[in-house]
Amino acid sequence: MKKKLLLIGGGHAHLYLMKKLQEEELDVEVSVISPSEYQFYSGMFSGYIEGLYNFENIRIHIPTLAEKANISFIKGAALSIDAKAKVVLTEKGDIVSYDILSIDIGSYSGGVDVPGVRQHALRIKPTYRIEEVASTMWEAEDPVVIGGGAAGIEMALSLHAKRKAEGKTPVTLVTQSTLLAEEDEKTQAKIEQIAREKGLNVHQNEKVSNVTSLSIVTSNGNQIKYDQLLWLTGPKAPGIFQTSKLPVDDKGYLLVEDTLQVKEYPAIFAAGDCASLRAYPNLPKSGVIAVRQSEVLWNNIKGYIKGEDGIRFQPKGKYLSILSTGNKEGLLLYGKVSLHHHFSWKLKNKIDRRFMDNYQ
Numbered sequence: 001m002k003k004k005l006l007l008i009g010g011g012h013a014h015l016y017l018m019k020k021l022q023e024e025e026l027d028v029e030v031s032v033i034s035p036s037e038y039q040f041y042s043g044m045f046s047g048y049i050e051g052l053y054n055f056e057n058i059r060i061h062i063p064t065l066a067e068k069a070n071i072s073f074i075k076g077a078a079l080s081i082d083a084k085a086k087v088v089l090t091e092k093g094d095i096v097s098y099d100i101l102s103i104d105i106g107s108y109s110g111g112v113d114v115p116g117v118r119q120h121a122l123r124i125k126p127t128y129r130i131e132e133v134a135s136t137m138w139e140a141e142d143p144v145v146i147g148g149g150a151a152g153i154e155m156a157l158s159l160h161a162k163r164k165a166e167g168k169t170p171v172t173l174v175t176q177s178t179l180l181a182e183e184d185e186k187t188q189a190k191i192e193q194i195a196r197e198k199g200l201n202v203h204q205n206e207k208v209s210n211v212t213s214l215s216i217v218t219s220n221g222n223q224i225k226y227d228q229l230l231w232l233t234g235p236k237a238p239g240i241f242q243t244s245k246l247p248v249d250d251k252g253y254l255l256v257e258d259t260l261q262v263k264e265y266p267a268i269f270a271a272g273d274c275a276s277l278r279a280y281p282n283l284p285k286s287g288v289i290a291v292r293q294s295e296v297l298w299n300n301i302k303g304y305i306k307g308e309d310g311i312r313f314q315p316k317g318k319y320l321s322i323l324s325t326g327n328k329e330g331l332l333l334y335g336k337v338s339l340h341h342h343f344s345w346k347l348k349n350k351i352d353r354r355f356m357d358n359y360q
């Protein structure tokens with residue numbers, strides 16, 4: 001009987017695996033579990049909320065991709081993993097067995113324990129919420145975005161650009177620190193200047209302590225009115241690893257070696273946001289990393305099936321990132337280089353479209 005390879009989640013690395021399995025057959029039965037038939041590409045969410053892309057541009061139909069590679073598609077969310085018995089329980093009550101397990105389920109929305117957030121704020125994760133989030137924020141009277149990291153800034157500026165072109169009220173962005181707090185001071189000053197020039201209403205160093213149905217209250221005692229609130233304060237670990245008693249880091253992400261395998265259970269692999277590499281605990285949670293891990297994951301799963309040793313994931317010193325700032329402009333960041341220009345957006349558009357074309 002053939003061995004079973006089970007993929008949980010349709011994240012970046014699993015898209016790559018499914019594509020590779022179209023080209024090269026392995027001597028295993030492969031299944032993929034996903035709560036949605038679609039995988040949404042967050043790199044293009046800013047362009048979607050600005051109205052530059054349509055819904056079809058930003059999503060991939062997982063069953064079609066799976067069918068082409070002879071992979072069975074199982075609709076559902078994995079709820080727990082029994083690593084000793086080698087079975088996965090789904091929320092529908094299905095029990096799916098495996099010989100090799102690969103997990104690429106991303107991360108969930110962080111910061112949602114602030115009182116009122118769960119009741120009143122919109123969240124993008126699960127990412128199939130993007131359509132509802134965008135249409136609600138387009139129609140809002142007083143739209144507020146919380147979060148001054150790359151995702152919050154991109155979404156706020158892109159939504160702002162669309163609303164401005166339509167003569168609607170500006171967007172407000174609230175953040176507990178400065179904008180892009182993890183970048184150097186020069187980059188922080190630059191994004192602040194861009195936001196100011198574009199007319200975004202920015203509140204920095206205001207930590208949200210409470211959300212009511214009409215306003216947010218910050219730790220400085222300020223009240224900021226809103227009618228629609230988008231919560232984008234960064235990632236948090238999915239709960240499945242802790243409930244399954246798998247080894248996790250201090251934030252609850254699945255701990256893996258640089259071969260992307262769980263040390264205690266080498267038949268379990270993981271990539272992308274959901275995994276934390278023991279050797280590189282501070283890797284950013286970003287799609288770029290998930291994409292870079294794809295090839296290692298594919299190589300090492302193939303090697304494991306054949307009984308060979310895996311190769312090691314080695315992060316690069318610096319990664320290219322490009323933030324949409326609205327009106328087809330982008331802020332390109334690469335090491336000490338930062339460039340705010342239409343060219344940067346064009347490059348981002350080209351990279352994102354090329355990624356999506358691979359899976360259509």
Ligand SMILES: Cc1cc2nc3c(=O)[nH]c(=O)nc-3n(C[C@H](O)[C@H](O)[C@H](O)COP(=O)(O)OP(=O)(O)OC[C@H]3O[C@@H](n4cnc5c(N)ncnc54)[C@H](O)[C@@H]3O)c2cc1C
Binds near residue numbers: 033042079104289
């Ligand atoms: C608004 C926004 C914009 C961003 N823009 C960028 C950008 O431009 N560049 C960049 O590098 N990063 C960007 N990021 C970060 C990026 O989204 C994540 O780092 C990236 O998606 C992680 O990829 P992944 O492969 O780990 O998982 P994901 O792409 O999140 O995919 C995980 C998949 O697993 C599924 N899943 C979840 N739970 C389960 C379960 N229990 N069972 C089965 N399936 C499950 C999900 O539905 C999803 O389809 C952005 C994030 C946001 C919020």
